[in-house]
Amino acid sequence: MEKQKLAIPKGYRKTRQREAILKVLEQAEYPINAEQIFMELRNRGIDISLSTVYRNLEMLTKEGLVVKSYMMNEDKARFALPDKKNYLVCEKCGKIVIIDNCPFDKFKEELIEVHGFEITGHSIEVYGVCPECQKK
Amino acid sequence: MEKQKLAIPKGYRKTRQREAILKVLEQAEYPINAEQIFMELRNRGIDISLSTVYRNLEMLTKEGLVVKSYMMNEDKARFALPDKKNYLVCEKCGKIVIIDNCPFDKFKEELIEVHGFEITGHSIEVYGVCPECQKK
DNA sequence: GGGCTTTTGCAAATGATTTGCAATATCAGT
């Protein structure tokens, strides 16, 4: 099956700003924060305000198109498309690497069985030292 | 081996406030935020200021005695002893259940092999609906 | 107990995120 094109949810209007935010998130390699999205849009010549970025991120998150997360020692939220929500972070240089084949699915069954929860989502953050930083 | 008693790290002074914060965290069943710790201390008759709570949480986190985390749709940090850092959250009622046998360890090896990271820590948050809320 | 350093409390500052409001844009229905 094809990687399906990201569409603005039913009931919401298609605006220049909204589409541009989604495009930035599609092209991002890992979760980024509101300010970064804002600046990237400015670089691309998109006229937008920071509050519009925040308002759209809130709605996209609520609709499940985007996943919000927090990184250790940062007090800003980051946002990413769902396929980039699990990652490794280097404690030394801050490098972020996406975990592609999410290990979590294999444990879903076990968690359901043990706790009786119906599971709707998860997020995994792993800290460590990247190969480059290990050499130093 | 015994569950070792939580001690204030070498080089730091033993204060009434610091010990009380640690005790609250020891007795907590899941991660709680600074304000909750503050109010619990007040309830227990401990005279303390909110900034002292924050300052101690920062130092305890830096020293690794405490783990900081963020929950979805909350903009406050939560703190817990390391054994309570992975949890399930009910999207309906907010109930939090600790994941005792952390599934992550089984994937550590695979992550190390695939990404070359030296892994120092992780945090897992799982969202879902608890058994009680499913009945409704 | 004395002296030296850390810790605390309080009030003020910070900084990310949210919100009120008036202006603008989108879109469904004509």
Place this chain on the structure above:
DNA sequence: ACTGATATTGCAAATCATTTGCAAAAGCCC
């Protein structure tokens, strides 16, 4: 294409969790 109803935006101001400066109080080694 035009219009009205409604959603969205920009800007400035408000929020609120967290941090910080500073002077007073406490802990610790001798």
